[in-house]
Amino acid sequence: MDTIIISPSKYIQGNGALDNIGKYVSVFGQRPLAIADDFVMGLTRERVAASSEQENLKIGFDIFGGECSRVEIERLIDVCRTQENDVIIGIGGGKTLDTAKSVAYYSKIPVVIVPTIASTDAPTSALAVIYTPEGEFSEYLMFPSNPNMVIMDTGIIAAAPVRTLVAGMGDAMSTYFEARANGLSGKATMAGGVPTRAAQALAKLCYETLIADGEKAKVAVENGVVTKAVENIIEANTYLSGIGFESSGLAAAHAIHNGLTKLEECHHLLHGEKVAFGTLTQLVLENAPQSEIDEVLNFCRTVGLPTNLHEMGVKALNHDKLREVAKASCAEGETIHNMPFPVTADSVYAAILTAHQLGL
Structure with missing residues (x-):
């Protein structure tokens, strides 16, 4: 390829x-x-x-x-x-x-x-x-x-609502982790081939920029001003993440986002807010180091992205509905099958529950 x-x-x-x-x-x-x-x-x-x-x-x-x-x-x-x-x-x-x-x-x-x-x-x-x-x-x-x-x-x-920039950070946050998984599996990206090193480098830079400048950018736009951090985050949300996802690949985080659309309680959420929780779930699914999960959790809490189902509007856990979410995440053709190991609805269900608990 x-x-x-x-x-x-x-x-x-x-x-x-x-x-x-x-x-x-x-x-x-x-x-x-x-x-x-x-x-x-x-x-x-x-x-x-x-x-x-x-x-x-x-x-x-x-x-x-x-x-x-x-x-x-x-x-x-x-x-x-x-x-x-x-x-x-x-x-x-x-x-x-x-x-x-x-x-x-x-x-x-x-x-x-x-x-x-x-x-x-x-x-x-x-x-x-x-x-x-x-x-x-x-x-x-x-x-x-x-x-x-x-x-x-x-x-x-x-000058747009702060929530939209933060949601963009949630969408961008998944870029590196999905690119990493897709790179390990060797599956084709949306560009029609395997990732270039350039695309993978942009995906990693996207995540590094979020960690470095996300909180500073949020504070600036809350005060209606443009700083270097704001410039960097807008580039990360749009260009670095855009090239990263399209040319380095999607994996579990976006598929779990799609599964979460099965929950009516989550319909009010912006795309990136659901993707943020999808990223946490992907990290659990691949058994990422606890230090990496903690860094993502800390970032989400700092900028105001949801880290558990309660914060997403799910007041009481309905396990039948969560199994539907997991099943939809694993539908044929979903990007979750770009993960470097077989994924089942049962493993996604387990990861969702675990990510929710870790994020409380």
């Missing part, structure tokens, strides 16, 4: 980076279409329009309908065709960004991704999650290439 690494063509990060978007987008086309939901459009439109005007771009704006569905994607494809747009800009959260990726793919035009939060590592990936118009999961859409450009305005991201 070949070694493969994939990534966006260009990653840009800085406080006020949005004010330079016209210059950055102009290399791809002269008639961009920017999509964002109502709130984000109000937050960013004036700055995007001013920057585009400086570069003499004929920019169009369209309000994203709120769901990354086939219906919304087709609507925006028609808009691009009618307005003869030659590049699409997605500004906002995950569903807006996935819609922009999808419209660009089908319209055969470049895409520029502008996240307004750093809650997951999805912005850099060659993947979109498609939902029905009613909001139910429909399918994954895999793209042949990653976004042409990702722009992270750290000033905007630091």
Whole structure:
């Protein structure tokens, strides 16, 4: 199997980076279409329009309908065709960004991704999650290439709810441990091959950055300011974790996250909050050293990530439901089978209970 690494063509990060978007987008086309939901459009439109005007771009704006569905994607494809747009800009959260990726793919035009939060590592990936118009999961859409450009305005991201940055840390925290497991098993990653040393190094750097700067970054954004620690954590949550997960592999932590969606009590949690507990469960599953588990537990408690099922909203343990979670985590095709040893629903159930107890 070949070694493969994939990534966006260009990653840009800085406080006020949005004010330079016209210059950055102009290399791809002269008639961009920017999509964002109502709130984000109000937050960013004036700055995007001013920057585009400086570069003499004929920019169009369209309000994203709120769901990354086939219906919304087709609507925006028609808009691009009618307005003869030659590049699409997605500004906002995950569903807006996935819609922009999808419209660009089908319209055969470049895409520029502008996240307004750093809650997951999805912005850099060659993947979109498609939902029905009613909001139910429909399918994954895999793209042949990653976004042409990702722009992270750290000033905007630091002004978002603190919880979103912390959730991003929870998602990023799993990157190194899943990459390590996937590397030992030798299974193919989402990039279609085995990990490069570069991707594995980025995954490790991601974890090291979280431990070094996570608490400092949280304190800074709680006070509405951007520090070097904030810059480092935004890069870890987005770029280091994004390249790390896609080109180094997923394993048990994300599969356990998917299993936890079976618990209604956890539906209010953000993606990274569930992944954090999935990471603890993976460490128990592989019998990681207690010192490593303690470091992860301490980090979670310091930044405010859940370390047990009670903190995730599960007031009383229902063992039948927990067995359903374990079974769903081990479904055919789940990434838990990238672990370097056979995994069963029974072993996951045992690891969930143990991780919960250790995290109390």
